[in-house]
Amino acid sequence: MLFVCYPKCSTCQKARKWLDENGIPYELRDIKTENPTYEELDQWHKRNGLPLKKFFNTSGLLYKSLELKDKLPGMTEEEMLRLLATDGMLVKRPLLIGRDFVLTGFKEADWAERLKVTK
Secondary structure (H helix, E strand, C coil), X not given: CEEEECCCCHHHHHHHHHHHHCCCCCEEEECCCCCCXXXXXXXXXXXXXXXXXXXXXXXXXXXXXXXXXXXXXXXXXHHHHHXXXXXXXXXXXXXXXXXXXXXXXXXXXXXXXXXXXXX
């Protein structure tokens, strides 16, 4: 699995700790230094099944400074993907990418269910 995160993000740190504590192997990727490409984002979106706007980090400073809350509704999916591919800080994190799934954000219960982790 690929774990895409921003190391300084507290939610990402919590997710990484959870993965480690549960013995789940992953490859780590820093979203700030290695931004997801248009092609990756397109594939992940198709695998995830959620609306593309769920891939945006709506609490981020860049999202707010670009006034995307008002702009996203008028954008096509291609425009959104191209925008997301310009800067990793626009992308909701962490992301956990498996063969047949993509999880956005860290909700422990959702991750545990998807990864079949029982406490």
